[in-house]
Amino acid sequence: MTTPLLETPLCAWHSTHGGRMVDFAGWRMPVQYDSIVAEHLATRQAAGMFDVSHMGRLGVTGPESGGWLESLLTRRVADLGVGQVRYTLVTSDEGPRGVTILDDALVAREADAPDGSPRFSLVVNASNRERVVAWLRSRLPTVGVSLADHTFETAMLAVQGPLAVAIVTQLCSAADAAAIAALRSYRATAAAVASRPAAVSRTGYTGEDGLELVVAAADALPVWEAIMAAGAARGLHACGLGARDTLRLEAGMPLYGHELTADSDPFAVGLGFAITLNAADGTPRSFPGAEPLRRMRAEPDPRVRIGLVFDGKRAARESAAVTRVARPDAVVGVVTSGSFCPTLGSAAAMAVVDRAVAEEGGPLDVMIRDTACRATVTPLPLYRRLASQT
Amino acid sequence: MAADLRFAKTHEWIRPEGDGLATVGISAYAVEALTDLVFMQLPEVGRKVKAGESIGEIESVKAVSDFYAPVSGEIVEVNQALPNALETLGQDPYGAGWLVRIRPDDAAEAAGLLDAAAYDSLVKSQPH
Numbered sequence: 007m008t009t010p011l012l013e014t015p016l017c018a019w020h021s022t023h024g025g026r027m028v029d030f031a032g033w034r035m036p037v038q039y040d041s042i043v044a045e046h047l048a049t050r051q052a053a054g055m056f057d058v059s060h061m062g063r064l065g066v067t068g069p070e071s072g073g074w075l076e077s078l079l080t081r082r083v084a085d086l087g088v089g090q091v092r093y094t095l096v097t098s099d100e101g102p103r104g105v106t107i108l109d110d111a112l113v114a115r116e117a118d119a120p121d122g123s124p125r126f127s128l129v130v131n132a133s134n135r136e137r138v139v140a141w142l143r144s145r146l147p148t149v150g151v152s153l154a155d156h157t158f159e160t161a162m163l164a165v166q167g168p169l170a171v172a173i174v175t176q177l178c179s180a181a182d183a184a185a186i187a188a189l190r191s192y193r194a195t196a197a198a199v200a201s202r203p204a205a206v207s208r209t210g211y212t213g214e215d216g217l218e219l220v221v222a223a224a225d226a227l228p229v230w231e232a233i234m235a236a237g238a239a240r241g242l243h244a245c246g247l248g249a250r251d252t253l254r255l256e257a258g259m260p261l262y263g264h265e266l267t268a269d270s271d272p273f274a275v276g277l278g279f280a281i282t283l284n285a286a287d288g289t290p291r292s293f294p295g296a297e298p299l300r301r302m303r304a305e306p307d308p309r310v311r312i313g314l315v316f317d318g319k320r321a322a323r324e325s326a327a328v329t330r331v332a333r334p335d336a337v338v339g340v341v342t343s344g345s346f347c348p349t350l351g352s353a354a355a356m357a358v359v360d361r362a363v364a365e366e367g368g369p370l371d372v373m374i375r376d377t378a379c380r381a382t383v384t385p386l387p388l389y390r391r392l393a394s395q396t
Numbered sequence: 397m398a399a400d401l402r403f404a405k406t407h408e409w410i411r412p413e414g415d416g417l418a419t420v421g422i423s424a425y426a427v428e429a430l431t432d433l434v435f436m437q438l439p440e441v442g443r444k445v446k447a448g449e450s451i452g453e454i455e456s457v458k459a460v461s462d463f464y465a466p467v468s469g470e471i472v473e474v475n476q477a478l479p480n481a482l483e484t485l486g487q488d489p490y491g492a493g494w495l496v497r498i499r500p501d502d503a504a505e506a507a508g509l510l511d512a513a514a515y516d517s518l519v520k521s522q523p524h
Contacts (some may be wrong), residue, residue: 042432042457248458320435320455346434346457353434375453375460 014059052241053167062135070150105295161226166216200232213257258386
């Protein structure tokens, strides 16, 4: 190890509260405090809080910022209203296919700057932050747009679960509590939480209702501790990256480097919704890699992303071969993520397989360390919260 | 921890039983470090193993770990109830949570492993 690990403003709290600290994308992060299963179930049944400050937080502003982002992202940006959040891919036109997927990201339009310029935020993966920033900088016009990396001067907390909104809004003024409670999914607002300014969005990576908060780095610990105290009696757990991974797996959410890679066909991995090829009036959009992506959609890849639920608890890990039943030689796909899934009570996985074997309910085998383990093709997400909880 | 236990650096324990056999398990420290156990695969009875050879795997939510034969010999019995009751490993790691019984090739080999005090200092020197 030549580079020291980066630390979030909450690193000391994690260490002193039993966090098992690991290197994740160059950051010293807690994988769990006590039990991944307990943290996972707390998030499903009450609430869990995650330090996700390792995620990259970028700010884009200036009079031309909306048009500039519109020209670079696979989703539309020009039509985003203030307080709207959208999932997008970040692509470049590099590589043999003429399109390289640099990352997946959330783009949000924040309140306009005092001079009336629009302001946007981008949340990108920790592992891709430097590459995305370098790519965006290389495309910056000389005037009209400014790009800043706010990752180190801010922190990001995810509070997730059926009680998440109730817990956080306990710490807000009546007006801010009402504004947060009224947020629809993928909407955001500015609010004071525990008397500290926060960008609050109704987003998350767990399949639960919940909020993500961006606060100043210096406010991270007081806000975290206030939320822990407010949630203690309601079953709030601090959760590590281990539970974050099992929760997002059950929720069928992609993880860059697993379901989605630099050379993925986004349509084959179930992310066609993140590619908007035409503007509202039907005219073709232009962004890096748009033409090769148009061809990919016209000539569908024979593979598709599916869920697999196993008969047992033994987990298939990434790159395990998926085969026809009792035909270890007939490889039909590959596992992209897999784990024991606490809500399901069995092992589950996401896999990319030939469309011909992707029929719901069909049995497939997955080779786990030379043993064929039986699994059933299951639609994603593998877990869906009750609609009444939203 | 009883005084008749010996430990491998890879966190297995072994206890000579006086009938020419020895019982093997994994230490309380290892079970605690793994957490969230979901799956275990035990070796087949009759298998001849060398000291340090993987004789099975134990899987937690986060990772798969091998466990190893602390001495050379033959596997003569496995704890068949254990894979369906993994909580036993945490509740009674040196008793009901045993993994296999082995017939050592050399009855003296276990004596060369760590005693409880030496294993304890090994564990304490590891980051947790």
